[in-house]
Amino acid sequence: MSTIKLSPRQEEIIRLVKEGQPITSEALASKLGVTRAALRPDLAILTMTGILEARPKVGYIYSKKPSHSIVYDYIIDIKVKDIMSKPVVVSEETTVYDAIVHLFLNDVGTLFVENKSVLTGAVSRKDFLKIAIGGTDIHKVPVGIIMTRMPNIVFVEKDDSAYLVAQRIIDHEVDSLPVVERSFEDNKEILKIIGKVSKTNITKLFVDLGENK
Numbered sequence: 001m002s003t004i005k006l007s008p009r010q011e012e013i014i015r016l017v018k019e020g021q022p023i024t025s026e027a028l029a030s031k032l033g034v035t036r037a038a039l040r041p042d043l044a045i046l047t048m049t050g051i052l053e054a055r056p057k058v059g060y061i062y063s064k065k066p067s068h069s070i071v072y073d074y075i076i077d078i079k080v081k082d083i084m085s086k087p088v089v090v091s092e093e094t095t096v097y098d099a100i101v102h103l104f105l106n107d108v109g110t111l112f113v114e115n116k117s118v119l120t121g122a123v124s125r126k127d128f129l130k131i132a133i134g135g136t137d138i139h140k141v142p143v144g145i146i147m148t149r150m151p152n153i154v155f156v157e158k159d160d161s162a163y164l165v166a167q168r169i170i171d172h173e174v175d176s177l178p179v180v181e182r183s184f185e186d187n188k189e190i191l192k193i194i195g196k197v198s199k200t201n202i203t204k205l206f207v208d209l210g211e212n213k
Helices: 008-020 025-032 036-048 070-075 096-105 125-133 162-172 199-210
Strands: 052-055 059-062 110-115 118-124 176-185 188-198
Touching: 008 025, 008 036, 008 052, 008 059, 025 036, 025 059, 036 052, 036 162, 036 199, 096 110, 096 125, 110 188, 118 125, 118 176, 162 176, 162 188, 162 199, 188 199
Parallel strands: 118 188
Antiparallel strands: 052 059, 110 118, 176 188
16 A cells, blocks of 8 residues: 655644644635645645545545545556646746746746756746846846756656655645656766646646546
């Protein structure tokens, strides 16, 4: 049986539910000092794994069942390669201005930066906002200056489970993760970007699951 690794916030949610059940998502959000939207992914995982039960118009209660369920057994077998989508990538030389245009034209929250298909960095809407507010000439500054560089980027591989991806997205508070393929050149490991998995991919998986697809 696979072990479910919970984040500190998920452990705290369980504690609060045990103490105050039934408890609404509004009350949980208030006690944790976050928005209901921020809690949604955590509550989705805790209910899908059978740890919590959501009762309409009542709130959340702690389940007496084991901390796994048929749904968990199902989603743990779904792999990244089954749900990933095409990444939106730019080069390190791309100007911040062009990258912002790219970001909005593709309606994504993160751009991944590559050099000859090798993942070298990532840049998010927050990064763009910071530099734009700072008064820097975004027509001249390249993305390589503001991006988060490897090895500081959290990534997944195509045979990782969808559950692991959802967990990492929540733990690291990002909107998407790059999917990489490992290879070696000149005895050096390189990570080639082959896809991405975002909150949207995870949400679509849950919707498909609900529709028995």
